Every structure is written in C-alpha cells, then in structure tokens.
Amino acid sequence: MKTPACRIFLFPAMVCFSIIFLLSCTGQKIVSLKTLLMGMTDRTGITQTPSPWYKLIQASSYDRKSDKVGGKGWFANDDYTQFSGVDSSKGRKEYILLDSDGPGAIVRWWMTFAGEGSYDGIIRVYIDNTETPVLQENALKLLSGQLLAGEPLSASVSPETDLKMRGHNLYFPIPFLKHCRVTIECDSIRITANSRKPSIYYNICYRQYEKGTKVVSFSKDELLQNAELIKSTNETLKSSGxxxxxxxxxxxxxxxxxxxxxxxxxxxxxxxxxxxxxxxxxxxxxxxxxxxxxxxxxxxxxxxxxxxxxxxxxxxxxxxxxxxxxxxxxxxxxxxxxxxxxxxxxxxxxxxxxxxxxxxxxxxxxxxxxxxxxxMYFGASWHEYHQIMTAGAESEGGTGKHRDINFADIKGKGVYAGDAVAVFNTVEAWWGEGDEKIFVDGEPFPSSIGTGTEDYYGYAWSRPEIFSHPFIAQPSGSGNFHAGLTINMRYRSLDAIPFMSSISSNIELWHWLPAIINYSLTSYWYVIPPYEINIK
Missing domain, CATH: 2.60.120.1390 (Protein of unknown function DUF2961)
Incomplete structure (x- = not known):
C-alpha cells in the first residue's frame, strides 16, 4: 500500500486556541511551537537561565557496549542501528529511537544512513500516547527535505557532498505535553548477535521540562497557524549580523x-x-x-x-x-x-x-x-592538546586504547552554548571517530553521548567539503582524510544545555591511526558567579 506523503493527527483549531488562551490567563509560561520558534531568533534569551527549566537529553544510536564509564566497552564504535526497543503491536516492526514522557520538546535531530535499503525507512512520531502518528514520512523527507520547514530549519550538509553522504539536520521543534515516541520502520533492518544492517545513525536532542510545565503539543493546526512565523524564522536565521x-x-x-x-x-x-x-x-x-x-x-x-x-x-x-x-x-x-x-x-x-x-x-x-x-555572563574558553599521541585502532596497528579529552568542566549555574574544534591531522586517515560525552549536574552517565565527531557537528562520513549553517559549520575539512587542518563548529540554539551545579563536556580522541596531532577545543557558555572552570 502506498504511504501518504504525510499523515497528521488533526487537532481542532478551536480547542488548540482555547487551551493557549486559558494557559495564558494563568500567567504561566507556555511552551509551544510558536514560543520555541520565537526563542530561536531571540538573541537575549540564551543570556538568562531558562524558564521553565529543562534538562537537555540526547537519544542516539551509540554503541550499547558503552554502558559503564571507563568500562571495557567505553570506546566501542558500533554506533549504528542501535535502538531502545521494538514495537510489533501494529503488525509491523517499528524500531524505537526515542521514547520519553513529557512535558518536553524535540529540538535538534540528526541522521545519516548507509547500506542497501537504509534510506527507505519510514519515520513515525507519536505524540501524547495517540495510536495515530502526528508525522509519518520517509526519513530524508522529514529531516532535510523541507517537509515541515524550509532551510535552514530543515537542511543537509554539506551541499557540496553527495546527498547520501550528508548529515541530515532538523532544527524544527516538536513540543509534546504527555509523551513522545519516535520510531523507524525499515524492511532492510537485520539485527543479530554479530551483525547490524543497514547502518542507521541518529542523534535526537530533546528537552525534558520540569514537572507542571504547560506545553501545547505539536499538531497540524499548530503547523498551519505558524506558517508565517516558520518562514520568517528561516529568513532571520539565514541573515548574518x-x-x-x-x-x-x-x-x-x-x-x-x-x-x-x-x-x-x-x-x-x-x-x-x-x-x-x-x-x-x-x-x-x-x-x-x-x-x-x-x-x-x-x-x-x-x-x-x-x-x-x-x-x-x-x-x-x-x-x-x-x-x-x-x-x-x-x-x-x-x-x-x-x-x-x-x-x-x-x-x-x-x-x-x-x-x-x-x-x-x-x-x-x-x-x-x-x-x-x-x-548570566558570557564566557569562552580554549585550550589545546599539543602534539598529543593518538592510540589508533587495533585493526590498523594501533593499541585501541583511546581516551576522552575535555572541552571544559564548569562548576556553578549556567548554560552550555556551543563549542568548536581545530584539529591539525598529520596522517592519511580520519581522526574523528570520537563521540561526545557530556555529564550534567554530577550524573553518573552522560545525558548526551553520541556517534562520532562529524555527527556531533552535523555532517557525516568524515566528508571534507566545507559548509556553513546558522548552527553548524566546517570552514575547513582539509585534515579529514589527509594531513591538514579541520575546523568544526556547533552553536547551540534550542539545544543549549542548562546546568544547575556543574557540567563536564568531553569528546573521545579516537583516530584510526597512531599519530601525533594538535587538537584544540573551544567552549562557549553563560554562567552566574560564583563559578569555577578547569581551563585557566
């Protein structure tokens, strides 16, 4: 049976308007598609601790062998086709990418694919425990195909890269009040004890708001009512200055x-x-x-x-x-x-x-x-791991003893707003298999753990082609496959990370070959004094 281009759960416009009106009368701050979009272009918003408060969490396809900090599988690298479960209740296999209670909002969604049939998957987004998905579409069309919004809210990078080798990015926010489940149905998926095919990578950042936060869940009516705001948000984000x-x-x-x-x-x-x-x-x-x-x-x-x-x-x-x-x-x-x-x-x-x-x-x-x-006060810190020795993969003659390196450790209250790396590679091999690992407020396991450095910065497959996007950029990729300099940047918008008492932002140093390289790390943040930072 042919799948419709987009199936949307119809939420009556009058009911939606009534909810917003009643909530506004209480004086409570309301989270909705409108307020989230407006927040993306409000430059003063990130200078204040968020209200309502939220925890930023990332659901990803990281290798599940990385289940213990410092454990045997801490640097495991099979970061693909890993899911949190499978739902077979509807007569089909839907693999679960995200399953979270509300109130919350998806705020940054990245994916890439490889292998036969990997691009044919159907993504479904279920909101507030409904049986009918609010969104149902091919993954590429949903993420970077401008189904929900034009560029740059929906974009793939680099535009100079073949489409199937790009990172596909959706910055369009999807709020939910009670619950959100994201699944993928793909007939090509085969998972055994020794194999996972095809390769499906994903990072989904979402906000988990404090209990009692009033949220207007995403719906078709919300999409239609905010059409002009979506358009103006894209135009504003594309303008520099x-x-x-x-x-x-x-x-x-x-x-x-x-x-x-x-x-x-x-x-x-x-x-x-x-x-x-x-x-x-x-x-x-x-x-x-x-x-x-x-x-x-x-x-x-x-x-x-x-x-x-x-x-x-x-x-x-x-x-x-x-x-x-x-x-x-x-x-x-x-x-x-x-x-x-x-x-x-x-x-x-x-x-x-x-x-x-x-x-x-x-x-x-x-x-x-x-x-x-x-x-809060703005902050920017930098340091370099100068002439650091990489372990290299065992399959390439290395030791496989990779390590985590640190962007910054901050003690205090603030918001982590972005980072960048400048890597001088010295050999003919990819340097960036490393996953980000971000610990917030002393948590024992990182609430953000990823699938690779280029994935974190929005592109894919180590590609060297340059690109600029409002929130991610690669001004130079000459060091990705060869000796040379690579610069990657990520500025956080709705995916900024608040911390109440501390944050430790790290990334794996995971190079395919043993080599001596220079690896510098920049962090951008906002903070309320008193605070401490380990980068002096």
Missing part, C-alpha cells in the same frame, strides 16, 4: 607591539556587547590569529580568554564562514554576534603573545539590556 536599537560604538585601531596589549573599557549600566568586529593584519597573519588573544571581563569577572581565530571560528587559517553567532569573510574581517550582558562595566583586551607587530582594527557595539535576577 544583528539589528538593535540604541547602539553605542567603541573602536580601537592601532598596532600592538610584541608582548603588548590594547584594551577598550565600556562603562554603561545595564548594557550588552551585541557585536564585535575585528580585522587583523601582520607580516604573518595566520600566526597572529593564534598568538593574539581576546580577553574580556564583565563587572570584574574574567570569563573570556581565547585566541581570536578560534573565537571567531577560523582557527589559525584564513577561512570563511557565516553562522548565527559569527561570520568571517574572504578579507578576514571577523564578526561575533554573541550577546554579552553586564551590569555596570566591561573591558575588552587584545593581547599580542607573538613576536611581531599586529595591526588590529577593533569595533565593539553595545546596546541596552535589562539585567535580571537570572541574567
């Missing part, structure tokens, strides 16, 4: 001698840096990108210390990219759009740790910001 009223401009344009610095002081109550523009020139500009460091203090708290190239997402090479939070053009003009609030003052330094003169054209734009009790 930030538009704000009452901007103040602070500038510095002067040479920085070796081992010297310049700084710009801003004293303005209830303000926020909304844009930083920097253009460097030097005899060796690429060296200057790493040896020139951006340092920022807000109200006396230093939260930013990072090489400028890594901060803006270009590493130590001249690359181009355009995302929601940063942009680098072909003239190496670098822009940041992170919102950085403060109560009374902030100071921005450029420190030249190199041995050459660096000319820096620095422009800082600030705007009015209402500081609230749940406002």
């Amino acid at each position: 930030t538009i704000s009223d009452n901007l103040n401009l602070y500038s510095s344009s002067e040479p920085i001698s070796a081992k010297d610095s310049i700084n710009v002081n801003i004293r303005s109550k209830n303000s926020a840096i909304s844009k930083i523009t920097l253009k460097l020139s030097a005899f060796d500009t690429e060296y200057a990108l790493r040896s020139t460091v951006l340092k920022i203090t807000f109200d006396g708290f230093q939260t930013v210390w990072i090489p400028v190239g890594d901060f803006f997402g270009t590493g130590y090479k001249k690359t181009t990219s355009s995302t929601w939070n940063s942009r680098v053009d072909d003239q190496l003009k670098m822009e940041s759009y992170w919102m950085m609030p403060f109560k009374k003052s902030c100071s921005v330094w450029l420190i030249n740790y190199g041995d050459q003169i660096v000319k820096a054209d620095l422009n800082i734009e600030s705007s009015k910001y209402k500081w609230r009790s749940n406002s």
Whole structure:
C-alpha cells in the first residue's frame, strides 16, 4: 500500500486556541511551537537561565557496549542501528529511537544512513500516547527535505557532498505535553548477535521540562497557524549580523607591539556587547590569529580568554564562514554576534603573545539590556592538546586504547552554548571517530553521548567539503582524510544545555591511526558567579 506523503493527527483549531488562551490567563509560561520558534531568533534569551527549566537529553544510536564509564566497552564504535526497543503491536516492526514522557520538546535531530535499503525507512512520531502518528514520512523527507520547514530549519550538509553522504539536520521543534515516541520502520533492518544492517545513525536532542510545565503539543493546526512565523524564522536565521536599537560604538585601531596589549573599557549600566568586529593584519597573519588573544571581563569577572581565530571560528587559517553567532569573510574581517550582558562595566583586551607587530582594527557595539535576577555572563574558553599521541585502532596497528579529552568542566549555574574544534591531522586517515560525552549536574552517565565527531557537528562520513549553517559549520575539512587542518563548529540554539551545579563536556580522541596531532577545543557558555572552570 502506498504511504501518504504525510499523515497528521488533526487537532481542532478551536480547542488548540482555547487551551493557549486559558494557559495564558494563568500567567504561566507556555511552551509551544510558536514560543520555541520565537526563542530561536531571540538573541537575549540564551543570556538568562531558562524558564521553565529543562534538562537537555540526547537519544542516539551509540554503541550499547558503552554502558559503564571507563568500562571495557567505553570506546566501542558500533554506533549504528542501535535502538531502545521494538514495537510489533501494529503488525509491523517499528524500531524505537526515542521514547520519553513529557512535558518536553524535540529540538535538534540528526541522521545519516548507509547500506542497501537504509534510506527507505519510514519515520513515525507519536505524540501524547495517540495510536495515530502526528508525522509519518520517509526519513530524508522529514529531516532535510523541507517537509515541515524550509532551510535552514530543515537542511543537509554539506551541499557540496553527495546527498547520501550528508548529515541530515532538523532544527524544527516538536513540543509534546504527555509523551513522545519516535520510531523507524525499515524492511532492510537485520539485527543479530554479530551483525547490524543497514547502518542507521541518529542523534535526537530533546528537552525534558520540569514537572507542571504547560506545553501545547505539536499538531497540524499548530503547523498551519505558524506558517508565517516558520518562514520568517528561516529568513532571520539565514541573515548574518544583528539589528538593535540604541547602539553605542567603541573602536580601537592601532598596532600592538610584541608582548603588548590594547584594551577598550565600556562603562554603561545595564548594557550588552551585541557585536564585535575585528580585522587583523601582520607580516604573518595566520600566526597572529593564534598568538593574539581576546580577553574580556564583565563587572570584574574574567570569563573570556581565547585566541581570536578560534573565537571567531577560523582557527589559525584564513577561512570563511557565516553562522548565527559569527561570520568571517574572504578579507578576514571577523564578526561575533554573541550577546554579552553586564551590569555596570566591561573591558575588552587584545593581547599580542607573538613576536611581531599586529595591526588590529577593533569595533565593539553595545546596546541596552535589562539585567535580571537570572541574567548570566558570557564566557569562552580554549585550550589545546599539543602534539598529543593518538592510540589508533587495533585493526590498523594501533593499541585501541583511546581516551576522552575535555572541552571544559564548569562548576556553578549556567548554560552550555556551543563549542568548536581545530584539529591539525598529520596522517592519511580520519581522526574523528570520537563521540561526545557530556555529564550534567554530577550524573553518573552522560545525558548526551553520541556517534562520532562529524555527527556531533552535523555532517557525516568524515566528508571534507566545507559548509556553513546558522548552527553548524566546517570552514575547513582539509585534515579529514589527509594531513591538514579541520575546523568544526556547533552553536547551540534550542539545544543549549542548562546546568544547575556543574557540567563536564568531553569528546573521545579516537583516530584510526597512531599519530601525533594538535587538537584544540573551544567552549562557549553563560554562567552566574560564583563559578569555577578547569581551563585557566
């Protein structure tokens, strides 16, 4: 029987409107498709601890042998066609990708496939324990085929890569009040004790809201009623830069001698840096990108210390990219759009740790910001594992003794907002089999555990082709298969990770060959003092 393009559970528009109206009268914050979409383009939202509070969890196809931290299977690599169960109650096999009680919302969904029949699977999304799926469609059409929304909410990367070798990304939010189950039906799936075919990889990030949170579940009516908002959200996300009223401009344009610095002081109550523009020139500009460091203090708290190239997402090479939070053009003009609030003052330094003169054209734009009790300071940290030895796979002559490396450990209350890696590979082999492992608030097992570094950054199959998307980018992939530099970035939107007391963000160092490489890690976050971070 031919499967309809999309089967949607019909939720009467009048009932939906009535629920929203009644909830709004109570003064409670309502989670809905509308509020989630609006949150994606609200640059101030991430500067405040979330309300209602939520836990960010990832359901993924990680190798289930990785069942114990530090155990024998901790670095197991069969991260495909792994499911949390199978439902055969409807006369067909539906393999379960996600099964969660509400209130919640799916906020980031990535998949890729390989093998005969792997692309033919039918995804079903069941909301609030209904027997009829609210969504039913081929996986590619649902995730990146613009079924629910156009680009970039629904997109595959890189556009230069063959479609079946891409990572397929859905950033379109799917809220649910009581329950959500996501399944895949695929006649090609064969699972035995020694084999799993075909290869189906998935990462689904979802919010689990605090009990009592009012949620308007996703429905066809919600989709239709928010059609214009979906369109405008896509248009806003595709536009670089930030538009704000009452901007103040602070500038510095002067040479920085070796081992010297310049700084710009801003004293303005209830303000926020909304844009930083920097253009460097030097005899060796690429060296200057790493040896020139951006340092920022807000109200006396230093939260930013990072090489400028890594901060803006270009590493130590001249690359181009355009995302929601940063942009680098072909003239190496670098822009940041992170919102950085403060109560009374902030100071921005450029420190030249190199041995050459660096000319820096620095422009800082600030705007009015209402500081609230749940406002947070922006932070960015960086460090490098310099000339680190990789274990290599046993099948390739290595020891197989892989290890976890650390983005950052933060103690305090805040939100983890994104990260980036710059990897200089030295051999002809893929360096990024490593899975992310993120522990929140002292949990014994990571609430986010993934399926590979490129999967975490939104692409697939180690592909070197460059791409830019509002929330993910690969400005350089020359080191993916060969000796060279790879830069990967992920800026978190609705998939930002709140933490009440601590977060430990890590990723596996899992290279196919034994090699000596350089691996630098950047983290972006917001925090409420007092706090501690292990990156000094």
